[in-house]
Amino acid sequence: MTTVDLDAVREIAAAVDDPELPHVTIGDLGMVRTVALDAGRVHVTLTPTYTGCPATEEILADVRSALAAADIDAEVKMVMSPAWTTDWITTAGREKLRAAGIAPPAPAGEHPTVMLDLPVACPRCGSRRTRRLGDFGATACKAPFRCEACKEPFESFKSL
């Protein structure tokens, strides 16, 4: 390959699905950090969401194979710094979460250990009469809630 379209590389990487969130891509989550050309090789860096997210290895493998399928030889790795925050989730990503029945995260704010229970809107009926049932849902990134209006349980993406 003589020329590499870095925008196209970013697009391919960003289109890879997150293994744990239905129809949400890693681009939607804001995980694609940099796409750059260095010494003739494409370098892609991703930011992991949670430190212990078991999907991290799978995402790396998926991005590598998506790029390989497009005939792009790239070095793909995770970088820790700067740390990912839920504020990087795109508007489209937030809509997809809501459509999948997961309440999108509230703004994370500056100070991480202030645990504010901001009212979370039910992704089904939109009511803010909801109650947090715990700190951990099926995955570490979500917390279980219940809507007092429509009585349905749902999960909310934690602000981080």
Place this chain on the structure above:
Amino acid sequence: MTDTSVLNASLLNHVLRHGDRALVLAQRLGQWVAHSPELEEDMALANISLDLLGQARVLYTYAAAVEGLGHDEDHFAYWREPGEFRNPLIVEQPNGDFAHTIARQFLHDAYAVAHWEAMRSSTDDTLAALANRAAKETSFHLRHSRGWLVRLGDGTDESHRRMQAGLDAMWPFAAELAARDDEEPLRQSGVVPDSGVRFAFDAEMASAVAEATLTAPERVDVATSGGGWDGAHSEHLPILLDELQVLARAHPGATW
């Protein structure tokens, strides 16, 4: 040794202490899976365990880089002997009943939040980046463990009695957590800016124990209750490590 190599050895020791703290507690919590009082707790304890495992992996990978001997994260988890582990004693204590586990987790989390909050301003870029994330993750762990401490302590007579018993059993091991006098070089160079940790840790313990209507046991002397940070462990650690390491040791080099 030169100043640089003293600092380097000190940094490696610090990184392994916290990697071991996270790994050993992750393994203990993993033992609860499918045994918790309710399904939600299975998920909570498993997710906390995964967060800790993720923190341990980052720390071990960094330890390998600091050490410079070509090891990887697996080396530190699977190929060291109990005496080489430097975790504080509290994390290797057996799960006991749910109240014992909650007492252990609360004391650990109260310390861990204070630790990571302080480490966010570390002059070491890798540790500061991990701290930014770990401070947030750990604050969710603390909200969970403190929530249970209060719910059980300020609950029925029976739950109060058992929560107090759990706290009494784990309390002696809390003293060691914020007491490490040999990291002075790291403090001076700003790698471990932990001057406020003990104060924040003590304040969190005092307020939670009061809210839970529990009684704080007597202070204990670190000289008689510590040693874990330096590799002096209880009989519980070798058994835990046997289980953790058996597969990797039976099939060296295997991947899964």
